[in-house]
Structure formats: structure tokens, C-alpha cells
């Protein structure tokens with residue numbers, strides 16, 4: 001009682017000091033106890049760089065482009081090694097076979113995510129990618145996987161085709177705005193497929209692009225390691241909001257996200273079951289028509305759908321930006337792709353998804369771009385729920401597992417001359433990566449760029465279709481070249497100038513787009529317009 005009354009009489013500043021010191025002390029004790037964790041008999045600790053007491057290696061891990069440092073350490077300490085940060089063990093994997101052994105074969109204990117406090121707070125713990133291995137994740141994942149099944153994705157091909165063509169038209173007219181056109185293409189497919197909305201072209205589209213990209217940018221920004229102290233000191237969550245600015249910020253953001261996302265689902269509740277065979281049911285309609293099958297409540301479904309919508313935003317458009325950049329850097333490959341498209345598609349018609357099996361060079365350039373410039377270069381963290389021993393090494397419960405894609409996709413034993421951009425590695429039998437028949441391979445199925453095991457990206461098939469349609473349509477209609485300055489001199493494009501956060505995107509670069517042959521742009525524009533009008537008409541009559 002005496003202690004309580006003493007605390008109550010203390011000034012607010014002293015109270016903050018007491019709380020902060022208390023929390024810090026508890027962190028120090030917890031880190032110390034975790035560091036002292038015993039290793040099972042017969043097992044040994046993983047190798048790794050030496051760290052400092054308590055902070056471990058935390059201050060040696062860069063908060064930008066961490067994958068480059070992780071690869072350096074991998075070259076020194078081997079394909080699986082550990083780091084320490086404030087008592088948490090970080091296990092970094094640089095080899096696909098090890099990632100498969102742990103994250104896929106032992107998926108029963110390697111499918112959790114580390115606690116991501118801020119991404120959780122700003123999405124009401126509903127963002128699937130950050131969700132823990134719990135009941136919500138299981139139910140939302142089951143729903144997501146079912147919605148993104150092969151047959152559902154097949155139904156989205158007409159919309160994907162229309163938006164790919166529209167993207168090419170927009171890009172040719174206004175190449176400086178390329179990031180917006182690439183984002184827009186993916187977002188407009190999602191908004192139709194997930195929420196059943198067919199929007200008019202123009203400002204209303206912008207609202208959606210900014211709405212969902214803003215949500216994902218916020219998730220990414222708050223997840224940057226070190227951005228928020230609460231990620232290292234979860235005890236700060238117990239502070240009242242007036243003492244914790246991060247809580248105030250999270251409250252504002254979660255409201256902003258909800259205000260955009262919730263009405264997208266609610267507008268669907270007023271629509272009846274669609275009877276149009278050419279108008280497949282949207283994901284939200286499928287949910288609303290069979291609510292009890294999915295076991296998700298009205299709040300959870302908003303976030304589950306937003307996770308699919310958000311998962312698609314930023315990822316495919318980043319891969320497309322890398323493809324455009326690579327066409328500037330490797331004009332010989334651009335010519336090979338265009339020659340192949342010319343042989344198969346010709347001048348009279350536009351590329352379609354059915355052409356995919358006859359266009360292995362297109363698929364090889366896409367796959368090699370995703371290997372050479374992985375969208376999630378540092379991988380996506382998993383977490384292990386039980387103590388484990390792998391090849392004699394101890395992996396403690398709660399360790400964060402980082403499958404470092406930058407290293408895995410540059411493993412010389414798998415990819416000869418791994419630092420070079422070589423689409424031929426997927427096309428020529430002399431390479432280990434070659435697989436027949438070329439009507440089917442290369443493809444993106446089980447490609448590590450999409451992660452591992454039970455958490456593998458459920459959007460893989462959507463991406464495969466989107467990238468094929470966008471890239472083949474672009475190179476059928478135009479040539480991509482380096483831009484020229486006012487004196488006619490080629491503008492330099494840096495070889496590697498990418499952002500250093502989780503979705504690693506090429507920083508803004510300049511390029512030129514020109515029509516390959518007169519009439520192609522017109523053909524593309526007419527097709528995009530006709531299909532879009534038909535979609536709008538069908539949606540109004542349904």
C-alpha cells in the first residue's frame with residue numbers, strides 16, 4: 001500500500017522514468033535468461049558472428065539491404081548460421097534444400113511468424129502475412145487458398161488480359177508515370193476479383209490504388225526493424241496511450257485502413273447471387289453467400305480480403321519494374337523475346353494467355369528476373385514453436401528463421417554464374433536448372449521467390465498469369481530503350497539501385513518506350529476499351 005501511494009504521489013515525469021527503467025530492466029533480465037538457454041545434450045550451437053552481451057549482433061545488422069550483409073555472413077559461416085538481437089535468436093538460411101528441410105518438411109513447427117507488433121496494431125491483427133500460427137491464420141488461410149484456387153484464377157484471365165493491355169496503352173502515352181500504371185493494372189484486377197467492383201476509368205481508380213498501396217506502405221514502414229522500440233520492448237504496450245505515441249499513431253492508421261476496406265465488403269452484401277456465367281462471383285460474394293462455411297466473422301473477413309488485396313499490391317508491379325529495367329540493361333534479351341513473340345503471335349492479333357506454352361523465352365526472362373532481383377530479397381521471416389535440432393545444431397524455440405532469398409537464389413551449386421542475368425539457364429540443357437518440356441518449364445510453381453511450406457505465397461498463380469500477360473503484351477507492342485537527354489546522349493541506368501526494405505523495388509529510373517510497328521498501339525487500345533465496356537455492361541446488368 002505504501003508503495004502504491006508513493007507511486008500515485010509521484011510526478012508524471014518521474015512515473016515515466018520509473019516505468020521505463022522497470023521495463024528496460026525486465027528486458028535485460030529476459031535477454032540474459034534467454035541467452036543462458038541450455039542446449040540439448042549432443043547438440044551444438046549454430047555458428048555465427050560474435051555479438052555483444054544483451055544486444056548481441058543487433059547493431060551489426062543494417063536496417064537497409066540487410067540481405068547483402070546476410071549473404072556476406074553466409075559466405076563466411078555457412079548456409080545456416082545464427083545471430084542474436086536482444087535475446088532473440090535469428091537463424092539465417094542461404095540454401096534452398098535447408099529452407100525446404102525446415103520450413104516445408106518440418107512445417108508443423110516452422111510456420112509461425114515472429115511477433116510483429118506494429119503491423120498487428122495497424123491492421124487489428126488481421127493482416128494474414130503477419131498473423132501468428134493461430135486459429136485466425138488457419139481459418140483465413142483456408143479461405144484465401146480456396147479463393148485463389150487454380151479454377152478461380154482461370155476465371156480472372158479475361159480481366160487480367162484487359163488490364164495488361166490498358167497498362168501498355170497508358171505506359172506508352174505517359175511513361176514517366178510507369179509505377180502508377182503498373183500498380184493500377186494489378187489493383188483493378190483485384191478490385192474486380194475480390195470485391196466484384198467494375199469501376200469507370202479515371203479518378204475512382206486512383207482512390208483504390210492509393211487506398212490499398214497506402215495500406216501496404218504503412219505495413220512495410222512500421223515493420224522496418226528498429227523503427228519502433230516496442231518491437232524490442234513489448235512491455236511498452238502496457239503504457240497508457242498518452243505516454244505511448246506509437247499507440248496513438250496505430251489507432252489513427254487502423255481507422256484509416258478500416259474506413260477504406262470495410263465498405264468494399266459491405267457494398268457486396270446488398271448484391272444478390274450472380275447468374276452471369278461470364279461474371280464469376282467475387283470473393284466477398286462467395287463469402288457472403290456461404291458465411292457459415294468459412295467460420296470468419298464480419299471483422300475478420302474485411303482483413304482476410306484486405307490481405308489478398310494487399311498481397312497483390314506492390315509485388316507484381318515491382319517484378320514488372322525489374323523486367324522493364326532489365327530490358328534496358330539487356331537489349332539482346334529483349335530482341336530474343338520479341339522474335340519469339342513475333343513467330344508465335346505475329347502482327348494480326350494480340351498475345352493471350354493461351355500462348356504461354358509456346359513462349360518459353362518470355363517465361364525464362366520473367367523467372368530469371370525474379371531470381372536475379374528477388375521482390376522480397378531478404379525473404380519473409382518464419383518462427384519456430386519448439387526447440388529443434390538440425391544436422392546436430394540446436395535451433396531454440398522462438399527463433400526467427402530468415403530464408404535469405406538473396407543468398408538462396410545466388411547459390412552457385414544451383415545457379416552457375418549466379419551473379420549474372422542469364423535467362424538461358426532455364427532454356428539450355430547444359431544448365432542444372434533446365435527442365436523439359438519447354439511447353440511447361442520454366443514456370444513459377446514451387447519457386448523459392450514465393451516462400452516456403454504452409455506459408456507459401458497463395459498468390460503465385462495470379463502472379464504467373466499477370467506477369468506473362470503484362471510482359472508479353474508490352475514487348476509485342478513496343479520497344480523499351482534507355483532514355484536520352486536533350487543532347488541525345490543515353491541516360492545512365494544504375495546496375496543495382498533498389499530500395500532496401502522488404503519489398504525491394506528499383507528506384508525511379510528513366511526509359512523510353514516506342515511503338516514497334518504502326519497500328520499496334522491502336523489495336524491494343526481498341527481491344528482494352530471494348531473489353532472494359534463489355535465488363536461494365538455485364539456488371540450493370542447482373
Ligand code: HEM
Nearest residue numbers: 128129308311312315316375380450451452455457459463
Ligand atoms: C511477384 C509477386 C509476389 C511475390 C514474389 C510474393 C512473395 C511472397 C512471399 C515470399 C511470401 C511469404 C511466404 C513465406 O512466409 O514463406 C508471401 C506471402 C503472401 N502473399 Fe505473396 N507474393 C507475390 C504476389 C502475391 C499476390 C498476387 C497475392 C494475392 C493475390 C499474394 C498474397 C500473399 C499473402 C496473403 C501472403 C501471406 C501468406 C501467409 O502468411 O500465410 N502475393 N508472398
